[in-house]
Amino acid sequence: MDCAQFDAGTAPGTLYELAVMGAPSDTEIAGLTEHISRIIGAFRLRLNNEVALRILPSEFRPKGRTPAAVVFFGREGVPVTGLESVLASGVPVLPIASTDGRISDEIPIQLRKLNCLTSAHHGLQRIATAVLECVGLLPRQRRVFVSYRRDDARQAALQLFNAFSARLFDVFLDTHGIAPAEDFQAVLWHRLCDSDVLVMLDTPGYFESRWTVAEFGRALAKGISVLRVGWPKVSRPARVGTASQVELEANEVENSTGELATPAVERICAQLEFERAQGQAVRRLNFFSKLQQSIECIGGRVVGVGLNHCIYLALPDGTEVIAYPSIGVPTALTLNEALDYVDGRTVALVYDHIGLHQKWLKHLIWLERNIPACRWVKITEAAWVFGGWGTL
DSSP, X not given: OOGGGGOXXXXXXXXXXXXXXXXXXXXXXXXXXXXXXXXXXXXXXXXXXXXXXXXXXXXXXXXXXXXXXXXXXXXXXXXXXXXXXXXXXXOOEEEEESSGGGXXXXXXXXXXXXXXXXXXXXXXXXXXXXXXXXXXXXXXXXXXXXXXXXXXXXXXXXXXHHHHHHTTOEEEOTTTSOOTTXXXXXXXXXXXXXXXXEEEEEOTTGGGSHHHXXXXXXXXXXXXXXXXEEOTTOOOOGGGTTSEEEEOOGGGBXXXXXXXXXXXXXXXXXXXXXXXXXXXXXXXXXXXXXXXXXXXXXXXXXXXXXXXXXXXXXXXXXXXXXXXXXXXSXXXXXXXXXXXXXXXXXXXXXXXXTTOOHHHHHHHHHHHHHOTTEEEEEGGGHHHHHHTXXXX
């Protein structure tokens, strides 16, 4: 394999810079490149255009404030050329060992304090999503909502809760995620709004429960990706036509306990990883389209999209505003990030309030009143707010 074909340097429109260093095999380079390309393609980004990928550079010096990250494949005696300068520059480095038992042998001493992934356990797809999380293209949060009927799939739900948690997902399961004395349904809808993927365990009685029907329907309403896990002999309903799926074989569900076979769990986890990345892209594009329609209907226009998904707006009177989109539940950290990325320019944090807990909405009002450097705009009211921007 000719590695040079992927080392195109930094294109003029580059938003993110990635590098592969250490001692990757040709198979690892090809696989990682394929996964990164597929994920960023869902965001309508191109490899070595908006996302630069350098393979085995002698040195890696990202330009300006472009978010950057390095994947470092270790092996025994791996060369560390250029590594010290990368660490000194503050660029995140993701160390990769072959297996858990080989970390101290394969990872250079400079990187052993960093959390490490392994090719054998995590796979190239997880490595690809991890490095894209490092540059902010994918969020650090990895949240999944498990939707199921307790009478049909309690054991399988618990099993997947453990499997997803082991892969660093923040998993919402109704029996684990709601504190005593909380408003059960309000918390449930709030957590659904902040999830990347709804995993529906499509057992024979799934659509016979009004709660699972509501969870499924509201996930679609919020644009949240749905991963259907189909039980044996359960036909795929027409209403889940847009969902990705994992079909279970008869021998993959234990009749006496309801547990899933290990290969089935592995398939579900692998599909979840991909679905999360795809889902983030779809939600961001949908959010962008809604905002664009709102701005155009008042005579303004979208100028472009910059770092960390900031959307540059030109209002009808020539006022320039940077819209910082919040996918999921906005927090004070979201506000902090928005203000950091816009360098003191006029910024609006745009979010979808539907489904959020009332206590949280009051918290957002408090933030807006006490930190006037940023205005909070509900996506459903964007045209109204931006239409009267100068009077606010």
